[in-house]
Amino acid sequence: MTAEQRFTKIKKNVWKMEAGGRVYSVKKYASLAQAVKVRQLHQLLNVHHFPHIVSVLEEKDPLLIMQPWLEGAxxxxxxxxxxxxxxxxxxxxxxxxxxxxxxxxxxxxxxxxxxxxxxxxxxxxxxxxxxxxxxxxxxxxxxxxxxxxxxxxxxxxxxxxxxxxxxxxxxxxxxxxxxxxxxxxxxxxxxxxxxxxxxxxxxxxxxxxxxxxxxxxxxxxxxxxxxxxxxxxxxxxxxxxxxxxxxxxxxxxxxxxxxxxxxxxxxxxxxxxxxxxxxxxxxxxxxxx
Structure with missing residues (x-):
């Protein structure tokens, strides 16, 4: 955690992260295969502009899935x-x-x-x-x-x-x-x-x-x-x-x-x-x- 990032735990392995004036949902996976599955299917759906998902953002750690926080959802x-x-x-x-x-x-x-x-x-x-x-x-x-x-x-x-x-x-x-x-x-x-x-x-x-x-x-x-x-x-x-x-x-x-x-x-x-x-x-x- 850095001075620019603030984390609030939502549940096991899921956090709300505030950074640079923006808010994100962050999930840490124990399984690389599961993280890869979630990332790849979101990428495929995004390519076709499927509207009923939340985009997965680029993240260096392959076990992390980061998405924009849906305020008011x-x-x-x-x-x-x-x-x-x-x-x-x-x-x-x-x-x-x-x-x-x-x-x-x-x-x-x-x-x-x-x-x-x-x-x-x-x-x-x-x-x-x-x-x-x-x-x-x-x-x-x-x-x-x-x-x-x-x-x-x-x-x-x-x-x-x-x-x-x-x-x-x-x-x-x-x-x-x-x-x-x-x-x-x-x-x-x-x-x-x-x-x-x-x-x-x-x-x-x-x-x-x-x-x-x-x-x-x-x-x-x-x-x-x-x-x-x-x-x-x-x-x-x-x-x-x-x-x-x-x-x-x-x-x-x-x-x-x-x-x-x-x-x-x-x-x-x-x-x-x-x-x-x-x-x-x-x-x-x-x-x-």
């Missing part, structure tokens, strides 16, 4: 219709870059295999049964397990989509989707960016949004007509309790004190979701062609 709120519409449109635009960028030829992008990843997640949840049941009732635990197993079984029976492979952001949680001061949607944190089918990321986006709209897929498809063309396999993937399983596994990885602070909120989220899951299941099965 706010994370989208999936409860708001305008934020759902604008984030969805920006996500489609990101996927559509495969019409002018040959993403499958980019060796720095790992392939995304959703069902394999979800099988591993469910297996881990089963391994941690005893610890889980210190927080979850046996009934809730079994419901999650049954829904997970059945959703995977149904998904595997359906033919996969014919989507060509494209760039996926990889983590479409609301705080990685910002609305800047001019109202433009910007994606940040491409750490999990990968190569995959567009449908898979639309499914992940829907998993994030559904809890905010009382798990009503029909409403969401009316709001976003493009979702009406999802394949049967994509629809079946909506049945997998991904958000709940991921959040419980995350909680179980934390120190006991942090677990106690978070468990009440997660239990409420889980109870609410499980109460809606039979209706979600019915709605989705009706949609499958």
């Amino acid at each position: 706010k994370a989208v709120n999936f409860k708001r219709r305008i934020d759902r519409i604008d984030s969805f449109n920006a996500l489609q635009a990101l996927h559509d870059t495969n019409s002018y960028i040959d993403w499958p030829s980019m060796s720095f992008l790992p392939h995304y295999h959703m069902l394999e990843k979800w099988e591993v997640r469910l297996a881990r949840f089963m391994e941690l049964r005893e610890i889980c049941q210190q927080f979850l009732s046996p009934k809730m635990y079994e419901e999650l397990l049954v829904y997970g197993k059945e959703a995977l079984k149904i998904s595997k029976k359906q033919p996969s989509s014919n989507n060509s492979l494209t760039l996926l952001h990889g983590d479409v949680v609301h705080h990685n989707i910002l609305r800047d001061g001019s109202g433009l949607i910007r994606f940040i944190d491409f750490d999990l960016a990968c190569l995959g089918a567009e449908e898979d990321e639309l499914v992940l986006w829907m998993h994030r949004v559904l809890p905010q709209i009382t798990y009503n897929p029909s409403f969401l498809m009316g709001e976003h007509p493009a979702l009406q063309h999802l394949s049967n396999q994509a629809l079946a993937k909506l049945l997998y309790p991904n958000e709940m399983l991921r959040e419980w596994l995350h909680l179980l990885s934390l120190p006991a004190a942090q677990q106690q602070r978070m468990v009440s909120k997660l239990l409420l989220f889980t109870e609410t979701a499980l109460s809606q899951w039979p209706r979600l299941w019915y709605d989705v099965e009706r949609m499958m062609k």
